[in-house]
Amino acid sequence: MAELKNASQMFPLVETWLQSGQTQEEFSSIHSMSKHVLSYWVCKYRKAQRSEQSEGAAPSFIPVHTPAAVSSTSMEIVLPTGVVIRFADQVPVSYLQQLLKVCSA
Incomplete structure (x- = not known):
């Protein structure tokens, strides 16, 4: 898989991993990417999710x-x-x- 470097490309891949039930190591190996790259984007994804939730939350x-x-x-x-x-x-x-x-x- 070519290197994916932006959220619009990586967040769907992170969502696929979350639903896969696989470890990050298993998933990254299948998708020919570094486990560290996947881990980085999982962190970014979760941070973005928390940010979206707090923006829409009532005071x-x-x-x-x-x-x-x-x-x-x-x-x-x-x-x-x-x-x-x-x-x-x-x-x-x-x-x-x-x-x-x-x-x-």
């Missing part, structure tokens, strides 16, 4: 309403893993989104 934040009597500006987030993140002051929502994305990776 994961929900509105939080606090009582008007709260005078403190401190904030605390408890992650499902038990990690507690405390802020002494208010932080922008964009910062929270980035922080939670990193913490959930």
Whole structure:
């Protein structure tokens, strides 16, 4: 097989491998390609799939309403893993989104 070097050519081949039930080594040998080339494109394919899923996903934040009597500006987030993140002051929502994305990776 000629060297395939772009996603439009390699992603269908990766999908074929995923459905084949073969190991990467078996599949790449049958298709006359390096196992490392297949492994590289599998990684690129999975990353592209995650990216597409996150772009189409609904926002994961929900509105939080606090009582008007709260005078403190401190904030605390408890992650499902038990990690507690405390802020002494208010932080922008964009910062929270980035922080939670990193913490959930």
